[in-house]
Amino acid sequence: MREEHELFLTEGPEEFENFQITNEDVPLKEGIAYPFIKAIQMVNNRLQETNPEEKQLFEIILLSTHSAEGGVRIINSVKHYDIPAALMLYHEYRTADEHLKVAFDGDSVLFSDETDVVFREQGLDEVIKYEKDREHVPIGEGPLKKFAMILGEMKKKFSPENDPICTYLVTARSGKDLGKRAIKTLRDWGLQIDEAFFMAGAPKGPLLAQIQPHIFFDDNLHNIRGARAHGIPSALVPSCCN
Numbered sequence: 001m002r003e004e005h006e007l008f009l010t011e012g013p014e015e016f017e018n019f020q021i022t023n024e025d026v027p028l029k030e031g032i033a034y035p036f037i038k039a040i041q042m043v044n045n046r047l048q049e050t051n052p053e054e055k056q057l058f059e060i061i062l063l064s065t066h067s068a069e070g071g072v073r074i075i076n077s078v079k080h081y082d083i084p085a086a087l088m089l090y091h092e093y094r095t096a097d098e099h100l101k102v103a104f105d106g107d108s109v110l111f112s113d114e115t116d117v118v119f120r121e122q123g124l125d126e127v128i129k130y131e132k133d134r135e136h137v138p139i140g141e142g143p144l145k146k147f148a149m150i151l152g153e154m155k156k157k158f159s160p161e162n163d164p165i166c167t168y169l170v171t172a173r174s175g176k177d178l179g180k181r182a183i184k185t186l187r188d189w190g191l192q193i194d195e196a197f198f199m200a201g202a203p204k205g206p207l208l209a210q211i212q213p214h215i216f217f218d219d220n221l222h223n224i225r226g227a228r229a230h231g232i233p234s235a236l237v238p239s240c241c242n
């Protein structure tokens with residue numbers, strides 16, 4: 001993203017983000033770490049060829065200081081180059097005493113449970129197909145959407161540099177296959193989430209321990225327990241299937 005970074009330095013973050021949104025369907029060029037990632041993938045593939053049950057594989061995590069809003073270009077690029085990675089979009093480290101930090105799970109919390117239902121009834125491959133078919137259709141509203149929207153309205157009362165509210169999306173979705181519809185839904189709602197973490201099924205507790213939110217909402221008891229094990233105050237959001 002060298003050229004884009006130039007733009008960031010010369011024109012500033014707003015121009016940079018607009019550029020990334022306008023060009024979100026144009027894959028980013030391969031960067032210096034690309035051959036390394038491809039070599040890691042090759043080893044993973046070889047391990048799985050040797051033993052299809054193999055669990056000890058390299059995990060690839062893509063970290064970017066990109067906003068969630070501008071993140072669609074990264075998701076499209078990850079898809080274009082077929083890199084299965086957990087994706088984390090975050091701005092900067094924010095100190096707890098200067099910010100109200102609220103973290104939300106995605107499905108069955110910010111979003112409705114429609115994708116969870118498809119996953120439970122038909123499995124992961126069908127979910128990926130389901131989401132791709134509905135890429136441009138926003139996901140339904142979940143029980144915490146209204147609260148998140150109110151936080152979003154309050155955020156707008158401050159300039160970005162002085163905004164004391166920080167919101168996070170911490171979802172089990174993968175960025176590559178299931179990230180796009182989630183980000184597009186937030187965009188459709190006009191809901192600005194500061195940082196988005198697509199965990200691709202990785203445990204949420206260790207990440208939440210880094211974020212240190214004042215509260216974390218999730219519909220999955222396992223995730224709540226994981227957060228609590230790291231001392232994170234968390235609330236279980238009841239959904240139809242608990």
Ligand SMILES: [Mg+2]
Binds near residue numbers: 108
């Ligand atoms: Mg959920």
